[in-house]
Amino acid sequence: MALQKVNSAEITPMVSGRNLQKMFQLGDQWVQALRGVDVDIPEGQFVCIMGPSGSGKSTLLYMLGGLDRPTAGEILIGGQRIDSMDGEDLARFRRDRIGFVFQAFHLVPTMTALENVGLPGVFSAMPRDLRDRRAMRLLNMLGMLDRMDHRPSQLSGGQQQRVAIARALFNNPPIIMADEPTGALDSKTGQIVMQMLRWLATKRGKTVLVVTHDPGVASYADRMLNLKDGHIIEDTLPNPEKRNHVL
Amino acid sequence: MFYELSRLAVGNLARARARLVMTAGGVLVGTTAVILLIALTIGLQQAAEAGIGNNASLTEITVYPSWSAGPTDENVPQLDIAAVRAFWQVPGVAAVIPMVYYQGGGELIADDYRNYAQIIGIDPSLLPYLGVGVQQGELRLGPGEVIFGGMVGDYFYDPEATEWQPINVDLYNTPIELRTYSYSGTDDMTNDLNVSGVLNVGTSNYDGAMLMPIEDVIALNEWSSGQEFDLETFKFDQIVVRATSRETTNEVSEAIRDMGYGTGGMGDFLNQLNSFFGTMRLMLGGVGGVALLVAAFGVANTMTMAILERTKEIGLMKAIGATDRDVLTVFLIEAGLVGLCGGLAGVGLSLFLQNVINQAILNAPAGGEGGIMFLPFDPAQIGGNLIVIPPELSLFALALATCVGLGAGLFPSLRAARLPPVIALKSE
Ligand SMILES: Nc1ncnc2c1ncn2[C@@H]1O[C@H](COP(=O)(O)OP(=O)(O)O)[C@@H](O)[C@H]1O
Ligand SMILES: [Mg+2]
Numbered sequence: 001m002a003l004q005k006v007n008s009a010e011i012t013p014m015v016s017g018r019n020l021q022k023m024f025q026l027g028d029q030w031v032q033a034l035r036g037v038d039v040d041i042p043e044g045q046f047v048c049i050m051g052p053s054g055s056g057k058s059t060l061l062y063m064l065g066g067l068d069r070p071t072a073g074e075i076l077i078g079g080q081r082i083d084s085m086d087g088e089d090l091a092r093f094r095r096d097r098i099g100f101v102f103q104a105f106h107l108v109p110t111m112t113a114l115e116n117v118g119l120p121g122v123f124s125a126m127p128r129d130l131r132d133r134r135a136m137r138l139l140n141m142l143g144m145l146d147r148m149d150h151r152p153s154q155l156s157g158g159q160q161q162r163v164a165i166a167r168a169l170f171n172n173p174p175i176i177m178a179d180e181p182t183g184a185l186d187s188k189t190g191q192i193v194m195q196m197l198r199w200l201a202t203k204r205g206k207t208v209l210v211v212t213h214d215p216g217v218a219s220y221a222d223r224m225l226n227l228k229d230g231h232i233i234e235d236t237l238p239n240p241e242k243r244n245h246v247l
Numbered sequence: 248m249f250y251e252l253s254r255l256a257v258g259n260l261a262r263a264r265a266r267l268v269m270t271a272g273g274v275l276v277g278t279t280a281v282i283l284l285i286a287l288t289i290g291l292q293q294a295a296e297a298g299i300g301n302n303a304s305l306t307e308i309t310v311y312p313s314w315s316a317g318p319t320d321e322n323v324p325q326l327d328i329a330a331v332r333a334f335w336q337v338p339g340v341a342a343v344i345p346m347v348y349y350q351g352g353g354e355l356i357a358d359d360y361r362n363y364a365q366i367i368g369i370d371p372s373l374l375p376y377l378g379v380g381v382q383q384g385e386l387r388l389g390p391g392e393v394i395f396g397g398m399v400g401d402y403f404y405d406p407e408a409t410e411w412q413p414i415n416v417d418l419y420n421t422p423i424e425l426r427t428y429s430y431s432g433t434d435d436m437t438n439d440l441n442v443s444g445v446l447n448v449g450t451s452n453y454d455g456a457m458l459m460p461i462e463d464v465i466a467l468n469e470w471s472s473g474q475e476f477d478l479e480t481f482k483f484d485q486i487v488v489r490a491t492s493r494e495t496t497n498e499v500s501e502a503i504r505d506m507g508y509g510t511g512g513m514g515d516f517l518n519q520l521n522s523f524f525g526t527m528r529l530m531l532g533g534v535g536g537v538a539l540l541v542a543a544f545g546v547a548n549t550m551t552m553a554i555l556e557r558t559k560e561i562g563l564m565k566a567i568g569a570t571d572r573d574v575l576t577v578f579l580i581e582a583g584l585v586g587l588c589g590g591l592a593g594v595g596l597s598l599f600l601q602n603v604i605n606q607a608i609l610n611a612p613a614g615g616e617g618g619i620m621f622l623p624f625d626p627a628q629i630g631g632n633l634i635v636i637p638p639e640l641s642l643f644a645l646a647l648a649t650c651v652g653l654g655a656g657l658f659p660s661l662r663a664a665r666l667p668p669v670i671a672l673k674s675e
Contacts, residue, residue, distance in 0.1 A: 055582055062669050065566075067565075067566055067669050067672075068667070068668075068669045087570065087571055088570045088571070089574070091565060091569060091571070091573075092568065094565075094566060094568050095567065095568020095569075096568070100566045100567065102563075102566075102672065104559075105397070106559055106560075106562070106563040106566075106672065108560050108563070110258075110259065110262035110263065111258070111262075115258070119255075119567060120567040120568055122251045122252065122254075123251075123252075123253075123564070123567065123568045123569045123570070124568065124572050125248040125250075125251050126249075126251070128251075128254070147459050167567065168408040169565075170567075171568070205569070213463045230361070
């Protein structure tokens with residue numbers, strides 16, 4: 001896939017934010033986490049969001065993924081406004097369009113790997129056998145099939161994150177959003193996770209947004225957004241030859 | 248959708264068994280208390296009703312002229328043929344049974360023995376509505392036939408004897424004669440009786456009586472008094488009204504009272520009894536309800552804890568596409584299932600205790616001395632069923648336990664459903 005021009009005007013971007021602002025109330029004080037962010041991300045791009053702690057990375061990611069609402073500004077996903085959707089539509093939107101991966105994995109501790117991967121299917125009323133078959137296929141794709149009956153506590157951090165990625169892929173969403181997916185992993189397992197995300201962008205055409213503050217992780221990306229105090233202060237395209245080095 | 252969410256809820260409960268057992272345990276105790284206390288009132292009520300008499304007496308209404316205006320008042324409605332016709336029109340009436348008593352004197356003769364019996368004339372076609380059964384023969388009154396009350400045969404006596412000594416006579420198989428005395432100058436009359444049946448003992452009003460076709464009794468009265476019978480002015484000695492069911496008895500009674508008559512019968516007494524036991528049931532059920540309420544707080548507490556514990560799980564569910572309503576549904580089903588499980592266990596425990604208690608009472612020494620003194624009746628008489636759990640009570644208790652679970656889980660579940668996903672995911 002050819003690298004898209006940043007802020008391409010000709011093609012409808014997959015993810016698009018306009019003048020995004022977010023205020024949080026902390027006691028009687030207001031914190032401005034985002035101070036007017038404009039971003040367009042074309043389909044299939046692997047974007048890395050970097051910046052110091054508290055710069056608004058997670059806030060931006062959750063907002064673009066419909067987990068939170070902006071105080072001001074517009075969000076378009078595939079050309080569709082999501083900032084004005086009602087809660088139920090937004091939940092359905094997340095279910096069908098976004099796969100989330102978190103630093104803390106957020107697997108349900110009482111469920112097996114297979115059940116965790118199939119959980120999104122519960123909310124789309126998918127029959128159990130279909131759910132299990134699809135979950136198995138995804139676990140197989142991520143090399144975790146032999147652990148499908150294990151509970152999270154029986155899995156290493158890297159394995160748990162792979163289960164979480166499989167879960168994110170369950171409804172075959174066009175967009176994967178990961179908030180510090182390697183933050184709780186050692187660097188070697190972290191690399192495997194990043195390779196998988198890279199592979200999803202390159203081979204499966206997913207649009208991938210990864211929040212991290214690990215510069216090593218950023219080398220997998222097509223594009224890097226650097227955030228500081230709620231502003232994008234840098235928007236760069238790392239060496240295009242470099243981005244395929246893991247394949 | 249609901250099915251998948253239910254399975255998720257069931258799975259969640261199955262995986263947190265310890266919590267399920269503890270919470271459901273509270274509901275179990277509450278449900279058992281409600282069931283046993285209500286079952287006790289049902290048992291006592293059935294025992295009391297068994298003491299009143301058979302079912303037939305509960306739909307029977309005895310009508311008499313209401314003398315409240317004074318016996319001389321011309322306008323007091325009388326038990327005449329107009330009354331009979333009017334009673335037939337009352338909704339809920341199965342039969343109106345006018346009765347004529349023999350007004351003269353007489354006696355029964357079996358060989359050397361004698362006895363008396365009230366002669367009651369009724370329309371033979373209304374016999375089935377009398378609420379009586381026969382121990383010998385048939386319930387049938389052809390012309391000239393009689394049916395004896397169940398105890399008439401027990402008290403014959405020897406007129407020659409110097410001491411009172413009741414003699415038992417088999418009325419059905421012994422030739423019986425009826426001797427009647429006329430007050431209008433003619434000689435006594437003696438007729439051989441054609442006995443078609445003998446009633447069961449305990450059919451209240453008729454134990455010491457004999458039934459004859461109403462025409463025969465009217466003829467006897469005409470013969471005895473020398474006065475002619477006129478249907479339009481005749482006043483029946485008694486009118487018994489049979490209601491279609493226990494439930495309608497009260498309304499029929501009331502309708503007849505509204506027409507200016509007095510009524511009596513077990514039905515009225517039963518209504519008082521029912522309202523007494525209804526009050527008792529409410530009170531005892533309320534006591535059990537308090538236990539269930541305490542259990543409800545337990546469920547609410549557990550659900551709140553569960554939701555605090557599982558805040559991240561809720562955030563995750565929302566992140567992967569669960570709507571508020573999905574989350575609410577899952578947690579409500581969990582809460583309802585906790586209630587239902589506790590209810591099922593409670594029904595099971597209650598049925599078990601029912602057996603234990605009833606068995607213990609059955610085996611307790613009979614009578615007052617050394618027995619269970621607080622029982623107002625002989626346990627043997629009710630077959631030991633002090634605790635009676637009808638299926639409806641079990642179903643009611645199950646529904647109640649489920650509702651308690653749902654009610655207790657509602658607020659925690661609503662809170663869970665409304666949690667913003669980002670907050671839930673970030674919680675520690
Ligand atoms: N729910 C919240 N309530 C109050 N303040 C918040 C909340 N979430 C984030 N913030 C604040 O917004 C700013 C950006 O947070 P965040 O996006 O999490 O930063 P990052 O992910 O870059 O570390 C921080 O100052 C943080 O304290
Ligand atoms: Mg963050």
